[in-house]
Amino acid sequence: MRGDEFFSRIAATPPFSGMHPKTATFFKEYLSREKVVRFGDRYVMNTHFPPFPSRAFETLATGFDRVGDAGERNLFSVTLAVTNRCMYRCWHCYNAGRIQKDMPLEVITSLAAELQDMGAVTTTLSGGEPLLRRDLERIVGAFDSRTCLKLNTTGMGLTAERAKALSENGLFALGVSLDSTDTREHDRMRGHEGAFSNAIKALHTAADAGIYPYVIAVATREFIEPDRFRQYLKLAVEEGEREIHLLA
Numbered sequence: 001m002r003g004d005e006f007f008s009r010i011a012a013t014p015p016f017s018g019m020h021p022k023t024a025t026f027f028k029e030y031l032s033r034e035k036v037v038r039f040g041d042r043y044v045m046n047t048h049f050p051p052f053p054s055r056a057f058e059t060l061a062t063g064f065d066r067v068g069d070a071g072e073r074n075l076f077s078v079t080l081a082v083t084n085r086c087m088y089r090c091w092h093c094y095n096a097g098r099i100q101k102d103m104p105l106e107v108i109t110s111l112a113a114e115l116q117d118m119g120a121v122t123t124t125l126s127g128g129e130p131l132l133r134r135d136l137e138r139i140v141g142a143f144d145s146r147t148c149l150k151l152n153t154t155g156m157g158l159t160a161e162r163a164k165a166l167s168e169n170g171l172f173a174l175g176v177s178l179d180s181t182d183t184r185e186h187d188r189m190r191g192h193e194g195a196f197s198n199a200i201k202a203l204h205t206a207a208d209a210g211i212y213p214y215v216i217a218v219a220t221r222e223f224i225e226p227d228r229f230r231q232y233l234k235l236a237v238e239e240g241e242r243e244i245h246l247l248a
Contacts, residue, residue, distance in 0.1 A: 003031030006043060010052070015061035023064045037242065039212055047173050047214060047243055048077065050121060050148035059146045060121045074119025082108060082139055083128040088154055089191025090177075092218055095128055105135050112142040124150040124175075131157040141169035148172050152216060154195065155202025163209035173212035175245060176202050179223070181235045189218075203239055214243035 007028050010016055016024060034045050042051035050056035063074045084098040115123060123143060130136055131153055143149055150173040151166065158174075166174075176199045180186040183196040192198075199215075206213045215236055217223060223232070224246075236244055 001036055003034035003036050003045065004028070006036040007031045013053075015058045019061055020065050023061070026064070039242070040210060044212065044242070047150060047175075047212070047245075048122070051172065051212075054148065055145040056121055056148040059119065063119055063121060074121075075115065076120070077122045077124075078115055078120045079124045079126055080108075080111070080115075081126050081128060082130050082136070083133055085132050086127060086129040086154070087132070087156060087192065088129070088195065091189055091191065102133065105138060108139050109142040112139070116143060116146050120147050122148045122150065124152055126152040129154055129156065131162070137162070137165045137169050140166055140171050143170060145170070150175060153177070153202065154190065154192075155199040156192075156195070158202040158205050160205055160208065163205045163211060167209045167211050171211055173214060174202070174206040175214045175216045176206075177217070178203075178215045179217050181228075181231045200239060203241060207240055213241050214245060215241050216245045216247060219246040219248050 007016075011024070011028075016027065019027070031045065036043050036045055038044075039051065042054060044051050050060055060076075063076065081095075083102045084095045085100050085102070086093075086095065112123075125136075125139065130151060133139065140149055140151075149171050151171055152175045155176045163174075177190070178186065178196075178199045179189045180196075186196040186199070187193050203213045203215070217232065222228065233244070
């Protein structure tokens, strides 16, 4: 539905009903340019915001009401790399050559608590390839409902069992790297044969587990050519993806 229609429906309900008028006006204006979709029993503006209703969204609203108060500054969005390890060899990788030893689980668990105490509304778990961590479900479970959790992955290694466990531990959304509609080109860019099929399979596996699926692409000059980008949009729609994130 249109964002302004959505706002008119929920403006009289918490947390919107208790917002400062200026904060409520911001949301109303922002939503007027957005498309809000239903996902399960909640509504999603986009993955830069937690779904509504949720405790994470209430955390967001509280944080917005404190904007301008130097003594009450909070985090908003955090990306936490839980490993530098990866089986792919992507041409654009920023992690190439970095230390391959993972932080212990107890360190990440402590960090999760600190991030939440600092008001982190959304946290994206990334890598490397986070699915290489056998304790990833426990990392996800270290965050409570104050934070909306997302996972960025190549998709390799996401089984139905792991997707179910991640969802049960609190993962809301999963973004899979997909750089082309052409199987061979995506495999070449990711430096791994079968990368394309891994990505498509993971997106369906996530959706089947009730996880909000989206795709992530590196926006090269060739990628954003109109005809090519339209093909990509068509593929994303056909595969049931909810959003496209472009990395420049």
